[in-house]
Amino acid sequence: MSILATRNLTKRYGKSRGVSDINLQVEEGEIFGFIGPNGAGKSTTIRMLMQLAYPTSGEIMLFGSKVEGEMPELRKRIGYLPSEINLYKDMTGRQLLEWAARAHGLELSRTDAAAYAELLQYDMDKTVKSYSLGNRKKLGIILSLLHRPKLLILDEPTSGLDPLVQHAFFDLLKQLNAEGMTVFFSTHVLNEVEKVCDRVAIIREGSIIRTSRIDEISGGSKRTYAVQFTEPGDRTEAYGLWELDPDVRYEAGVHTFTSRRSIHDTLQAISRYDIRDITIQKPTLEELFMDYYRKDRGDGK
Ligand SMILES: Nc1ncnc2c1ncn2[C@@H]1O[C@H](COP(=O)(O)OP(=O)(O)OP(=O)(O)O)[C@@H](O)[C@H]1O
CATH class of the missing domain: 3.40.50.300 (P-loop containing nucleotide triphosphate hydrolases)
Known part of the structure; x- marks a missing residue:
């Protein structure tokens, strides 16, 4: 459903x-x-x-x-975390959590709030007015979870959360999802x-x-190739690498280009030349999303 x-x-x-x-x-x-x-x-x-x-x-x-x-x-x-949270500034996180728990007909001590706070490295005894964006987010996350929606x-x-806390937060999401x-x-x-x-x-x-x-x-078959040819120097022109990618770059002895041809065809195109080293990378999710945004504007590659 x-x-x-x-x-x-x-x-x-x-x-x-x-x-x-x-x-x-x-x-x-x-x-x-x-x-x-x-x-x-x-x-x-x-x-x-x-x-x-x-x-x-x-x-x-x-x-x-x-x-x-x-x-x-x-x-x-439903548990809801708005993008911007406005909270009573003179209360502590604990007081707000107690109040929210009561609104759900619960006792704070019988909820998992303390466990969530530990996981997210959140001190609920400080007053809200002293909070950074990250601490407001942490309190907001715990508030959204109190009643186990x-x-x-x-x-x-995740905005405002440092990378370690983001990691812990996503682990928590996975755990709650499994439950x-x-x-x-x-x-x-x-x-x-x-x-x-x-x-x-x-x-x-x-x-x-x-x-x-x-x-x-x-x-699809899009890959980024970093190739070091045995022959020294910039071989872009001599080897016609722009046919594979007009934006091919040469830096510190390495030619880097992105090809949408199959790996087989791409390697065949360059294997006429002696290769010292090569790495082939799949696009990251971030690059793929950027492709989607560009495609939608009609300038995708
Ligand atoms: N109250 C409002 N009055 C007029 N326009 C609004 C209002 N709220 C949002 N918009 C417009 O609606 C569009 C979508 O905004 P929205 O805030 O939903 O985007 P978002 O994806 O959440 O962005 P962000 O990541 O910046 O929060 C934007 O063009 C925004 O300017």
Whole structure:
């Protein structure tokens, strides 16, 4: 069953864009990444999912029910981290967590808050006004998890977190997911998405340009070759390497180029010349996403 789905979800802000015809389908048990550059429309979409903004048109389904008007009983089953969190500045994190736990009918000491705080290296006894962005994020993450929601919706959860904490956070997401939580999160940081997401939707300028399983996003035969020829010096011209890649570079004895031909054909083209050393690299997920953005603008390679 789709735990979260949208049909042609559209939001216009006066004459400006917002988002258009967003179609999402997140299945129960998935970790789903919502990826796009600044201003692409991630927060707008998420705010509509959370009933914090009204769609101009289109539909939202949560837990199989169509969202119409205020539906607090649906929201209770969701954990939500907004992209910007405003918290009472004179309270400590613990006081806020106690208050939020009570709102869910829980005792803070009976939740996993302390374990989450330890994992995220978060000191809940400091007052909120002393917090860095990272600490606000950590508190926001723990607040979103207190009631063990079935569905977790996180808007840019990793901004402000240092790499070690990001790592711990993604481990926590994987653990919660293994225990049955479905996770939908937005980001413009791509490297961790590869490790944690089952599927991603890529949004750009208000529209989804691709939805795909992570392992199906591949550059086909695109590879980057770093070749050291036995003959010294820049051999770009002599060996006609620009035929493989007009942007071929020569630096410190190494020719670097990207070819979309098959590995066999590429090697055949250069193996006429004596090769001292070669490395062949698959494109990173980040490079592939950059390709998608460029392709959409019509200047993809
Ligand atoms: N309240 C608003 N009034 C007018 N335009 C808005 C409003 N909120 C967002 N927009 C516009 O809608 C578009 C999508 O913005 P949104 O904040 O959803 O993007 P985002 O993908 O979350 O970006 P970021 O990564 O920077 O947070 C942008 O063009 C933005 O300027």
